[in-house]
Amino acid sequence: MSATTAQHSIVTAKRLVVKIGSALLIDSATGALRRDWLNTVADDIMACRTQGQEVVIVSSGAIAIGRERLGLKGRALRLEEKQAAAATGQIQLAHAFEEAMARHGITVAQVLLTLEDTEERRRHLNARSTITQLLALKAAPIINENDTVGTQEIRFGDNDRLAARVAVMISADTLLLLSDIDGLYDSDPRKNPNATHIAEVRTLDTRIEAMAGAAPTGYSSGGMVTKLQGAKIALAGGCRMAIANGQANHPLRRLIDGERCTWFLPNSEPRSARKRWIAGALNPVGAIIIDPGAEAALGKGRSLLPAGVTAIKGSFERGDPVTIETNAGRVLGRGLSAYSNKDAARIAGHKTGEIHQLLGYRGRDEMIHRDDLVLD
Numbered sequence: 001m002s003a004t005t006a007q008h009s010i011v012t013a014k015r016l017v018v019k020i021g022s023a024l025l026i027d028s029a030t031g032a033l034r035r036d037w038l039n040t041v042a043d044d045i046m047a048c049r050t051q052g053q054e055v056v057i058v059s060s061g062a063i064a065i066g067r068e069r070l071g072l073k074g075r076a077l078r079l080e081e082k083q084a085a086a087a088t089g090q091i092q093l094a095h096a097f098e099e100a101m102a103r104h105g106i107t108v109a110q111v112l113l114t115l116e117d118t119e120e121r122r123r124h125l126n127a128r129s130t131i132t133q134l135l136a137l138k139a140a141p142i143i144n145e146n147d148t149v150g151t152q153e154i155r156f157g158d159n160d161r162l163a164a165r166v167a168v169m170i171s172a173d174t175l176l177l178l179s180d181i182d183g184l185y186d187s188d189p190r191k192n193p194n195a196t197h198i199a200e201v202r203t204l205d206t207r208i209e210a211m212a213g214a215a216p217t218g219y220s221s222g223g224m225v226t227k228l229q230g231a232k233i234a235l236a237g238g239c240r241m242a243i244a245n246g247q248a249n250h251p252l253r254r255l256i257d258g259e260r261c262t263w264f265l266p267n268s269e270p271r272s273a274r275k276r277w278i279a280g281a282l283n284p285v286g287a288i289i290i291d292p293g294a295e296a297a298l299g300k301g302r303s304l305l306p307a308g309v310t311a312i313k314g315s316f317e318r319g320d321p322v323t324i325e326t327n328a329g330r331v332l333g334r335g336l337s338a339y340s341n342k343d344a345a346r347i348a349g350h351k352t353g354e355i356h357q358l359l360g361y362r363g364r365d366e367m368i369h370r371d372d373l374v375l376d
């Protein structure tokens with residue numbers, strides 16, 4: 001497979017997040033769940049798993065299913081009605097996935113997330129470890145937004161961005177948005193018969209953003225606008241993304257067989273990819289011990305300053321990987337030290353302004369810059 005073909009194929013994904021839109025799951029004429037179609041999706045996922053790929057599903061549809069059940073049809077819903085519909089529909093949705101996947105002996109696991117769960121560091125890490133644990137146990141996570149608790153201000157409202165956040169959170173390399181359109185066009189193909197399909201996007205600039213029209217009506221809440229917002233999140237996290245038409249049976253197999261879609265490819269090394277590298281690929285050669293004040297600052301995403309450092313262990317040079325530990329020896333994370341162990345010990349506990357005087361040269365202000373630091 002050539003490099004370009006490999007980039008443009010879900011076959012090369014190691015950890016794949018598949019987002020399924022409401023418009024695919026629900027028959028718009030009858031309001032019924034498209035079970036036969038869902039079975040073909042389950043078949044395709046089974047085929048991916050047989051190839052050793054990990055697959056996580058982000059599925060919409062709870063509100064659409066629930067509103068049918070509750071007789072809330074033909075009008076816009078108030079927030080509390082949407083929440084009631086989500087509570088009703090989610091159980092049906094999970095059951096449908098359970099049935100479809102059980103045909104292949106796959107165990108499904110429901111994960112409902114809020115915006116905060118993907119943003120707040122501790123909850124983010126919790127959610128990440130739950131999902132990766134499920135994958136390790138060979139279960140198939142089925143994720144949706146926890147719509148019953150999300151109010152207008154604090155909810156995603158669309159699963160395009162949720163799926164992108166999830167993909168980055170679990171370090172997935174590929175995100176596939178299954179939609180009712182086969183990708184991005186330079187203008188709305190439903191209005192303009194001469195609209196041109198875009199096969200690949202590397203930079204999400206204003207020209208690309210302008211190609212997304214307003215969100216369509218009907219079941220889906222996102223449209224192209226939220227898909228591009230999702231792409232932005234995914235690319236920033238080093239995850240490539242595809243928008244594909246998932247309407248026909250076996251949507252994943254069709255893509256593998258060459259059906260067209262739009263690929264969004266990350267082009268530069270993103271910060272999170274670097275962080276992943278720091279977190280995973282390096283063996284620490286020393287430790288920097290910090291006080292509770294510094295621990296709190298790191299928790300807020302700040303850099304580690306010399307003032308919060310209480311002791312240095314091991315022997316290391318500038319740029320070497322070290323662990324960051326509390327006085328009690330609890331490992332908080334790891335990072336690349338901006339100073340050797342000797343210089344670090346000299347400036348430990350001192351203000352940044354004193355570095356020059358203590359060392360005879362003006363080094364970095366931070367002991368470990370936040371870009372070089374990953375918390376556990």
Ligand code: GLU
Pocket residue numbers: 022059060061062063064086144145147157158159160219220221222
């Ligand atoms: N979380 C919503 C649901 O399950 C769907 C959001 C979306 O359509 O993207 O009904």
